[in-house]
Amino acid sequence: MSTLVKNSVWNYRNGELFCEGVELGSIARRVGTPVYVYSHTHLVNRFREVERAWSGRKHLICFSLKANSNLAVIRTFVGLGAGIDILSGGELFRARTAGAPADKIVFAGVGKTRKEIEAALREGILFFTVESFAELGMIDEVARKKGAVAPVSLRVTPDVDPRTHKYITTGKAENKFGVDLARAFEFYKQCRQLKGVKAVGIHMHIGSQILQTRPYREGVKKLVALVGRLKDAGIRLRYLDIGGGMGVSYRGEEVPPARDYARALLPLLKNLRLTVILEPGRYLTANAGCLLVKVLRVKKKGGKNFIVEDGGMNDLIRPALYGSHHGILPVEKGEGKTIRADVVGPVCESGDFFAQSRQMDEPEPGDLLAVMGAGAYGFVMSSNYNSRPRAAEVMVKGEQFRVVRRRETYRDLVKGEKVPDFLIRGSKTGR
Numbered sequence: 001m002s003t004l005v006k007n008s009v010w011n012y013r014n015g016e017l018f019c020e021g022v023e024l025g026s027i028a029r030r031v032g033t034p035v036y037v038y039s040h041t042h043l044v045n046r047f048r049e050v051e052r053a054w055s056g057r058k059h060l061i062c063f064s065l066k067a068n069s070n071l072a073v074i075r076t077f078v079g080l081g082a083g084i085d086i087l088s089g090g091e092l093f094r095a096r097t098a099g100a101p102a103d104k105i106v107f108a109g110v111g112k113t114r115k116e117i118e119a120a121l122r123e124g125i126l127f128f129t130v131e132s133f134a135e136l137g138m139i140d141e142v143a144r145k146k147g148a149v150a151p152v153s154l155r156v157t158p159d160v161d162p163r164t165h166k167y168i169t170t171g172k173a174e175n176k177f178g179v180d181l182a183r184a185f186e187f188y189k190q191c192r193q194l195k196g197v198k199a200v201g202i203h204m205h206i207g208s209q210i211l212q213t214r215p216y217r218e219g220v221k222k223l224v225a226l227v228g229r230l231k232d233a234g235i236r237l238r239y240l241d242i243g244g245g246m247g248v249s250y251r252g253e254e255v256p257p258a259r260d261y262a263r264a265l266l267p268l269l270k271n272l273r274l275t276v277i278l279e280p281g282r283y284l285t286a287n288a289g290c291l292l293v294k295v296l297r298v299k300k301k302g303g304k305n306f307i308v309e310d311g312g313m314n315d316l317i318r319p320a321l322y323g324s325h326h327g328i329l330p331v332e333k334g335e336g337k338t339i340r341a342d343v344v345g346p347v348c349e350s351g352d353f354f355a356q357s358r359q360m361d362e363p364e365p366g367d368l369l370a371v372m373g374a375g376a377y378g379f380v381m382s383s384n385y386n387s388r389p390r391a392a393e394v395m396v397k398g399e400q401f402r403v404v405r406r407r408e409t410y411r412d413l414v415k416g417e418k419v420p421d422f423l424i425r426g427s428k429t430g431r
Contacts, residue, residue, distance in 0.1 A: 027125025064281030205243030
């Protein structure tokens with residue numbers, strides 16, 4: 001049986017699972033399943049935890065939008081004073097739509113397009129995180145054509161092993177991200193020679209779901225040394241961006257709180273006057289959310305049990321993509337027997353599962369299950385595979401909840417598509 005996150009807003013009352021003051025069963029009855037459910041209180045508490053940890057230092061917390069881009073989630077953090085870390089023009093649009101101030105937005109990513117750069121310049125973002133010399137040249141060219149000067153920050157690859165899944169390491173030499181530390185000084189010298197850019201910061205992001213403070217210390221030490229070299233050369237920066245990646249508990253395991261990361265890094269930064277930028281995403285949202293699904297049937301085959309439910313890998317791909325663990329809880333506790341089973345969805349793929357060989361209460365058709373820890377990299381990575389409409393999203397605050405994204409319909413699946421006239425019987429056009 002999976003356990004609830006410690007000090008969580010998820011709790012059982014008289015055998016019924018609640019998010020804050022709302023019974024999850026009531027959400028399923030009114031909204032249907034599958035549905036993502038987010039706790040507003042958890043989002044606020046996590047953000048304030050990070051704020052407190054860094055309160056003795058000038059800083060800006062830029063929520064990493066790729067973790068959860070729902071407008072209600074963004075708005076929650078913006079209302080608390082957060083900046084936003086974006087990776088695309090679409091995320092820029094979302095951030096601004098949710099009310100994020102442009103001068104608190106940082107734009108990362110290895111594949112920025114001219115159109116995206118133009119849009120970000122027009123909005124007046126805080127800075128671009130530059131990932132290559134070629135990208136620096138493009139930003140310079142676009143800015144000069146616009147009669148602007150683009151603020152830039154170099155993403156340095158400190159070649160640090162974050163000790164996490166290989167797909168979510170980003171700070172090692174073999175990863176596609178950033179510029180090698182050995183060439184970083186050359187980058188800043190080149191910035192001096194370009195008219196359309198101004199170097200204002202330095203950045204690292206070493207990976208995701210990092211459960212130790214040591215990799216951060218190793219990376220920051222290298223950045224601090226480089227900042228010293230730059231200062232000696234007359235190149236003064238304003239921002240030191242340490243990225244995100246702080247890990248969370250998916251199995252009830254002990255993980256470092258925000259204050260431990262801060263305590264590990266603050267002594268390294270005491271002689272720098274730079275504003276520290278942090279980019280947490282998963283840390284703020286993962287355990288704020290669950291995916292609520294309904295059991296369709298229990299299938300027994302070849303000595304195995306399969307709990308078939310209505311959520312699929314198109315709704316939550318992390319278990320199939322990364323082999324990630326998500327706790328699965330019954331929305332209504334029963335007193336029946338437990339079984340060992342695979343929890344699988346209706347998608348036509350053998351990789352369509354949320355859990356494998358999991359010991360859990362044996363459910364009945366119609367029972368509800370809560371797939372926990374789904375507030376980060378859940379809906380944002382969902383798709384319409386098998387022509388399945390994407391799930392609804394709900395936010396809970398206290399004893400009330402609101403639908404913050406309606407469930408897609410079949411009409412939504414074909415929105416924007418058109419059968420060409422040469423496929424329509426009797427058409428004489430198209431050769």
